[in-house]
Amino acid sequence: MTRPKRLSPEAQAEALATLTGWKLVQSREAITRRFVFRDFSEAFGWMTRVALLAEAMNHHPEWSNVYRTVEVTLATHDAGGLTELDVKLARAIDALAS
Helix, strand or coil, X not given: CCCCCECCHHHHHHHHHHCCCCEECXXXXXXXXXXXXXXXXXXXXXXXXXXXXXXXXXXXXXXXXXXXEEEEEECECCCCECXXXXXXXXXXXXXXXX
16 A cells, blocks of 8 residues: 655645644644534434444544534654645535534
8 A cells, every 4th residue: 555645735725725724733743623412412423423434444533522513633653744645534524514
């Protein structure tokens, strides 16, 4: 399997322009977004759907959940930064949140 290649700063900016609500993490090459749901059950159900999608993609998010809020951070650790995999997973995550 080929290791994904990091996005250039220009490609990162282009990708972020197409993603709603995602922003660059200040301290590292990653993107993050906060999702807020009606309650814990809705947040946890959404996380379960994201987990199944991430497993199928073999690309897993960093996340935390407090009651109805889920913070998601995406980076490709094998590549040392952002790759197209992160952008693809961010789009899929957004689709599940709609």
